[in-house]
Amino acid sequence: MTQVTMTVNGKSVSGSVEGRTLLSDFIREGLRLTGTHVGCDTSQCGACVVHVNGQPVKSCTMLAAEAEGADVKTIEGMANADGSLSTIQQAFQDHHGLQCGFCTPGMVMSASALLAENPTPSEAEVRAYLEGNICRCTGYHNIVKAIMAASGQDVAAVAAE
Amino acid sequence: MYEFEFKRPGTIADAVAAIGAEEAQLLGGGQTLLPTMKQRLAAPAVLVSLGGISEMQGVCTDDAGRICVGGGTTHAAVSAATAESYPALSHLAGHIGDPAVRNRGTIGGSLANNDPAACYPAAVLASGANVVTNTREIAADDFFEGMFTTALNDGEIITEVKFPVPVAASYQKFLQPASRFALTGVFVAKFAGAVRVAVTGASEDGVFRWSEAEAALSADFSPDAVDGLSVSADGMIADMHGSAAYRANLVKVLTKRAVSAC
Structure with missing residues (x-):
């Protein structure tokens, strides 16, 4: 067993992990932060995306021990300090950017990484950035629309109409 | 996946010492190896992460104008x-x-794995890059030895890749949209004296140079220069996504597109 210490959603946490413990397992089972979803466990679906040192990664395809000393942010860290939804989360609600909601944590984490990198992405750029996030319900249109709206752009003409 | 002993050295020297252990395996970014271990297709006793080695991170330019990419640098x-x-x-x-x-x-992980449909091998081979390890420097033409096979010895670590910069270059990837690997990809690099064309995703032997196209393009660098050439379907990958003949045709189509884009 290895002792790991990292910052998760602003708080220092530590725990004892096996070498094979995935970051997603440490977050869900060790920290009981079950907002991070494991959809496929084969690096395809992106439901498990979290930020490690500000960058989106698939937490099912990273060892917990590799996150030693890292700054990790999960969906539980996305809301505003007063508990209200962040701009991106609110946009997903306003534009019906989810149906079953299983992929949503990964979608929100990817969206927030995209907007940090590119504050006003085009529709094509949003779709390209979501290549690694699979949604089986929505057909993506309203997810794309929500992200465009969260970036402050007019979404009247976005494909979902 | 099966349990293993995890090591995360901070220097190349410590990694070399750690990889000497029985049934030890190097870990780059883990985007191929970890899924493979989950399927129990790989089960190392010791996993040596290269992620904590700062001397293998980053990109710089050397005195010869080559772009030097640390082996642990992410895509x-x-x-x-x-x-x-x-x-x-x-x-x-x-x-x-x-x-x-x-x-x-990471670039080092991709090259060490040498997946026949990976993108990086095409760039390294077309650029005539050198793969630097903890013990030697290997020319791209000598590095790739076939599907999932390279010139690397057991435990040898890719520390850096040195890319000469062509006058013009383009990589055209025909995307396999589910895996996001190249169904076929062609990298064309035009240097002052010669043109190099490297093809990935097509051959059962992994990345290769299309020498007939190189000769034709060295004489006349235009898409039409390869019109008279044909690529044999012998030895091409055939799977549910495309037949051998389909891939052979893609090699020519993508080469023309790459030349047009240069």
């Missing part, structure tokens, strides 16, 4: 660092997998 970091110095390489690195994969996967 995202390579793409960002080479956007102006080597746009074709930047574009290639920026379209591997998806954004989350690009934040973990």
Whole structure:
């Protein structure tokens, strides 16, 4: 067993992990932060995306021990300090950017990484950035629309109409 | 996956010492190896992570004008660092997998694995890059030895890759949209004296140089120059996504597109 210490959603946490413990397992089972979803466990679906040192990664395809000393942010860290939804989360609600909601944590984490990198992405750029996030319900249109709206752009003409 | 002993050395020297253990395996970004271990297709006793070695991170330019990429540099970091110095390489690195994969996967890991449909081998072979390890420097023409096979010895670590920068270059990837690997990909690099054309995703022997096209393009660097050439379907990959003949045809089509884009 290895002792790991990292910052998760602003708080220092530590725990004892096996070498094979995935970051997603440490977050869900060790920290009981079950907002991070494991959809496929084969690096395809992106439901498990979290930020490690500000960058989106698939937490099912990273060892917990590799996150030693890292700054990790999960969906539980996305809301505003007063508990209200962040701009991106609110946009997903306003534009019906989810149906079953299983992929949503990964979608929100990817969206927030995209907007940090590119504050006003085009529709094509949003779709390209979501290549690694699979949604089986929505057909993506309203997810794309929500992200465009969260970036402050007019979404009247976005494909979902 | 089966349990293993995890090691995360901070220097290349410590990694070399750690990889000497029985049934030890190097871990780059883990975007291929970890899924493989989950399927129990690989089960090392010791896993030596290269992620904590700062001397293997980053991109710089050497005195000869070559772009030197640390073996542990992620695809995202390579793409960002080479956007102006080597746009074709930047574009290639920026379209591997998806954004989350690009934040973990490394150039050294990709080259050591030598997946027959990976993008990086095409850039390395077409650029005539050198693969630097902890013990030696290997020319690209000597590095790739077939599907999932390279000149690397057991425990040898890719510490750096040195890319000569062509006058013009383009990588054209025919995307397999489910895996986001190349169904076939062609990297054309035009240097002052010669043209190099490297093909990935097509051959059962992995990445290769299309020498007939190189000769034709060296004489006349235009898409029409390869019109008279044909690529044999013998030895091409055939699977549910495309037949051998389909891939052979893609080699020519993508070469023409790459030349047009240069």
